[in-house]
Amino acid sequence: MINFRSIKAIYIFEMSRTFRTLIQSLVSPILSTVLYFIVFGTAIGNNINFTNEIPYGAFIVPGLVILTISMQSVNNASFGIFFPKFLGTTYEILSAPISYVEIVIGYVGASATKSFCLGLLILMTSTFFVDLDIKFPILMLCMLLLSCVSFSLLGFIIGIVSDNFEQINFVPMIIITPLVFLGGSFYTIDVLPDFWQTITLFNPIFYLVSGFRYSFFGTGEVNIIISIFSISLFILLCIIIIWRIFKTGYKIKT
Amino acid sequence: MQTIIEIKNLRKIYKDNKVALDDVNLNIFKGEIIALLGPNGAGKTTLISNICGISSITSGDIKVNGFDVVDNYREARKCIGIVPQELSFEPFEKVINTVNFSRQLFGKKPDEKYIENLLKKLSLWDKKDQIIRSLSGGMKRRVLIAKALSHEPDVLFLDEPTAGVDVELRKDMWNTIKNLQNSGVTIILTTHYIEEAELMANRIAVINNGKILLIDKKDNLIDRMSKKTLIIHTNSKINKIDKALGKFKLRISKDKKNLEYDYSPNKKKTGITTLLNEIKKTGIELIDVQTKQSNLEQIFVEILKND
């Protein structure tokens, strides 16, 4: 039996928090996307050509979307669960008649929804700069959703494990940003030296960007099946970690 | 009396090996107010956290309304509302939103009428659209009480409801709690204040170092409290009490010089005159007499000292 009403309560409460700060939560990611387009897409991009068919401005769109939604998902989800911990309001969640699965669905669902909408917004923004002709729109939406969910799950873990605000910011800055930048968001990996190409194969975000790009242009650096498989693997890993956290009460129950 | 919470052999050991609860056994009855009285660090909050699922149980069993709080947590927790010791809340949330949230979090259908009545009862209705941060401390605690009651629980835990609250508001809070009891809610409150326990509770449990040292009806405790002791100083060493004095249940003091007699001053016949007459007959010479009264405070201090 799933307690939908409780899930809905958490979900709506989290969403309404966003609406209070709607402008801030949208302006900054969209502005940085616009900047990326101006700098990479137009100023530098005209001199770059990785693939003969795709203009560079369009080429970087999937990577830009991943860059933004990965950061936003992790931020949303980590703050979503860290704030109650910080304020001491987790007592209510813990004493409510809900399972941890329901807690996760509520928080991660809200976080993923926010970044999914943001992802769509960035796509719309990018159409002002480049001609986008999305080859597999359904697949694209699925990939976008999967990315939002997986990074939100990761953010949820970070939020629970962190003891202070510094730690919350640390992981996205130190791990995710480099992984996104080095994961082929702005280039194809065949321009890298052999050694770095091999390293890139261990970067989960590389598969994500590649799969996402495939849904746009019908070409990716790795097979789409492998992409989907690795995202699923990543989601599974996060779920196992969260399951362990709740099972042992680590950092949430005393 | 019907038991609503049943605690058996509860132990709680924190990660740093701190034993916070040591073999606690406690039955809480439906409709009563029970006060957990104990000094800082006694284990009051830990006990509540274990019942409500905020802290994990090391060993032992807790049942609420017959439902195990671990195996059957959904059913058990539906019956429980909790007001934490610390004022914890979403600072920028409106009162009405946070109370509605709590109700739905506990799986209940929205019910505007019920929430309106609840907020009115707690004098929060005119503040329903304010953000919590803008309320005074006493009002914030009321919001937490409203949250705890939003899902119509059978049992309410109040962890130091009157800590840091002025006299006026404290009386107000006591009234609120009494009214809640009258509406059928079982209430468990923790406190450092003996008068509070005395005034509010039907039963009082004294807890220290993770153990329940004493649990009794308040009236029994007050009976004990209102007992007086007559201390009779004599100038001879008393080794044995004379047979003729047997019916008075006298005690001999440690230095063997005094006799002690317990009596209730409220009774018409205290037995003092007869006792003194009988003592005179036995030929014991009296030097002085003195009376001593014990109160809950002394009982409490005594218990803690012996622990």
Ligand SMILES: Nc1ncnc2c1ncn2[C@@H]1O[C@H](COP(=O)(O)OP(=O)(O)OP(=O)(O)O)[C@@H](O)[C@H]1O
């Ligand atoms: N999270 C924790 N980790 C380790 N020890 C803890 C933890 N919480 C409480 N304790 C310890 O357990 C004991 C009981 O604490 P508890 O908070 O239950 O006391 P209390 O009776 O509520 O005290 P107070 O009247 O000050 O609120 C104390 O010694 C405390 O230091």
Ligand SMILES: [Mg+2]
């Ligand atoms: Mg306490």
